[in-house]
Amino acid sequence: MHLATIKELLAGKNLLQEITIKGWVRTFRSNRFIALNDGSTLGTIQCVVDFENFDEELLKKVNTGAALKIKGTLVESQGRGQSVEIQVSDLEILGIADPDEYPIQPKKHSLEFLREKAHLRIRTNTFAAIMRVRSTLSFAIHNYFRENGFNYFHAPIITGSDAEGAGEMFRVTTLDEKNPPLTEDGDVDYKQDFFGKETNLTVSGQLEAEAYAMALGKVYTFGPTFRAENSNTSRHLAEFWMIEPEMAFFDLDANMDLAEDFIKNVISYTLTHCQEDLEFLEKRLLDEEKSKPQAQRSDMALIEKLKFVVDNNFKRVSYTEAIDILKNCKPNKKKQFTYPIEEWGTDLQSEHERYLVEKHFKCPVILFDYPAKIKAFYMRLNEDGKTVRAMDILFPGIGEIVGGSQREERLDVLKEKIKELGIDEKELWWYLDLRKFGTAEHSGFGLGFERLVLFATGMGNIRDVIPFPRTPQNAEF
Ligand code: ATP
Ligand code: MG
Ligand code: MG
Ligand code: MG
Numbered sequence: 406m407h408l409a410t411i412k413e414l415l416a417g418k419n420l421l422q423e424i425t426i427k428g429w430v431r432t433f434r435s436n437r438f439i440a441l442n443d444g445s446t447l448g449t450i451q452c453v454v455d456f457e458n459f460d461e462e463l464l465k466k467v468n469t470g471a472a473l474k475i476k477g478t479l480v481e482s483q484g485r486g487q488s489v490e491i492q493v494s495d496l497e498i499l500g501i502a503d504p505d506e507y508p509i510q511p512k513k514h515s516l517e518f519l520r521e522k523a524h525l526r527i528r529t530n531t532f533a534a535i536m537r538v539r540s541t542l543s544f545a546i547h548n549y550f551r552e553n554g555f556n557y558f559h560a561p562i563i564t565g566s567d568a569e570g571a572g573e574m575f576r577v578t579t580l581d582e583k584n585p586p587l588t589e590d591g592d593v594d595y596k597q598d599f600f601g602k603e604t605n606l607t608v609s610g611q612l613e614a615e616a617y618a619m620a621l622g623k624v625y626t627f628g629p630t631f632r633a634e635n636s637n638t639s640r641h642l643a644e645f646w647m648i649e650p651e652m653a654f655f656d657l658d659a660n661m662d663l664a665e666d667f668i669k670n671v672i673s674y675t676l677t678h679c680q681e682d683l684e685f686l687e688k689r690l691l692d693e694e695k696s697k698p699q700a701q702r703s704d705m706a707l708i709e710k711l712k713f714v715v716d717n718n719f720k721r722v723s724y725t726e727a728i729d730i731l732k733n734c735k736p737n738k739k740k741q742f743t744y745p746i747e748e749w750g751t752d753l754q755s756e757h758e759r760y761l762v763e764k765h766f767k768c769p770v771i772l773f774d775y776p777a778k779i780k781a782f783y784m785r786l787n788e789d790g791k792t793v794r795a796m797d798i799l800f801p802g803i804g805e806i807v808g809g810s811q812r813e814e815r816l817d818v819l820k821e822k823i824k825e826l827g828i829d830e831k832e833l834w835w836y837l838d839l840r841k842f843g844t845a846e847h848s849g850f851g852l853g854f855e856r857l858v859l860f861a862t863g864m865g866n867i868r869d870v871i872p873f874p875r876t877p878q879n880a881e882f
Contacts, residue, residue, distance in 0.1 A: 429473070437456060438453060452490065514526075541675050563604050573632045577598060584586075617651070644875035654845060656846055719770065751773075
């Protein structure tokens with residue numbers, strides 16, 4: 406039995422042929438028209454039943470959400486709104502969905518409501534569209550790297566290193582709670598977490614990627630990363646996916662060139678391959694914006710915004726220039742920033758990043774050459790002795806989407822830095838080996854996949870672009 410997909414049928418294949426399809430009911434109108442969806446496409450196919458020929462009890466079970474097997478003939482539709490429909494000859498209920506209990510009814514559900522139903526929300530058009538875009542982006546990412554000579558490398562999930570030094574790690578533990586190993590002071594010795602060693606869930610695959618780049622030349626990881634940050638923003642998750650390319654013999658400029666080309670390429674791929682879903686998401690967004698005051702509406706529709714990113718150069722600005730802009734601006738007539746920038750050396754908050762991108766430059770911005778003291782230990786110190794070759798890419802509506810740098814390749818400088826920060830050199834012995842044996846200039850960056858999906862779909866909350874979000878509130882299933 407050939408099972409047709411609704412996508413194939415809507416494309417006009419199999420016209421006037423006997424076909425079998427399986428899918429889920431979206432609506433059932435006038436005891437006659439079933440709108441069926443099978444996930445292959447955004448749309449539904451209209452299945453027409455002559456109710457006189459079907460058992461009444463059977464038709465009572467054709468409710469929103471029920472799984473059906475339908476046999477029939479694909480014919481041109483006389484009705485408006487669809488070009489083809491199925492004249493149903495046989496209908497089988499595979500699985501019922503009791504309308505008194507099934508929460509995903511054909512009406513507009515709020516995103517907050519759907520977040521509570523993460524296992525069912527994928528049955529709505531909005532989430533199906535988002536997740537198809539997510540899947541396509543993911544493919545485009547692998548495709549880009551493959552075409553550009555990168556090897557895909559799998560970084561470990563359980564690791565002893567804290568790449569960012571931010572101390573926001575989840576412990577991995579095998580400790581026997583009833584009989585834990587103790588320190589000399591009698592406290593539980595968490596340094597023996599993992600069969601006698603201290604380990605965590607990875608916050609970034611970068612350090613390991615550096616090891617691989619120093620042999621394979623160009624590598625990338627694309628995997629889950631974890632941050633035990635108790636933040637409740639619309640941009641942070643406790644578990645998110647990160648894309649981390651790492652390239653030997655790349656300086657910071659080459660790194661920025663690659664990052665920009667990469668983002669443009671994957672968005673362009675998605676524009677071509679997800680047109681229908683993007684149009685749907687754009688329309689949804691426009692409807693939503695109608696209820697907002699004019700000033701809060703965005704000046705570009707979703708697809709236009711994506712095309713803008715593909716077609717325009719990102720603005721490259723040094724941290725120092727950015728500080729000058731921020732010091733001298735008035736973000737709006739009445740209000741200054743909540744966190745005023747008082748001096749060179751302070752880290753930017755997302756309100757500053759968004760000001761630069763959305764108000765000042767009105768395009769994606771790459772900020773580079775940050776003060777060493779606000780960035781991680783592994784970044785290449787500049788000749789001025791106070792800035793490092795770091796870069797962040799800032800996006801409209803998102804803020805930081807990429808964090809990257811050229812890495813410190815000089816053993817003596819790196820050792821000095823580690824000492825300054827009070828990190829135990831022994832913990833990084835293997836990382837220092839990379840500088841001892843055949844060291845060379847190298848660079849890389851980390852792009853938060855969900856932030857990219859946020860941008861590509863125009864959604865406003867990161868919880869809505871990952872299947873099962875992990876935040877301090879959502880880790881139930
Ligand atoms: P932010 O300033 O937004 O907290 P970060 O500077 O802490 O981000 P990096 O360590 O630079 O983040 O990580 C690289 C990228 O990973 C970021 O640019 C961002 O796209 C993404 N990212 C970081 N933390 C999170 C998170 N908690 N949830 C989702 N994505 C994240
Ligand atoms: Mg952070
Ligand atoms: Mg940051
Ligand atoms: Mg960062």
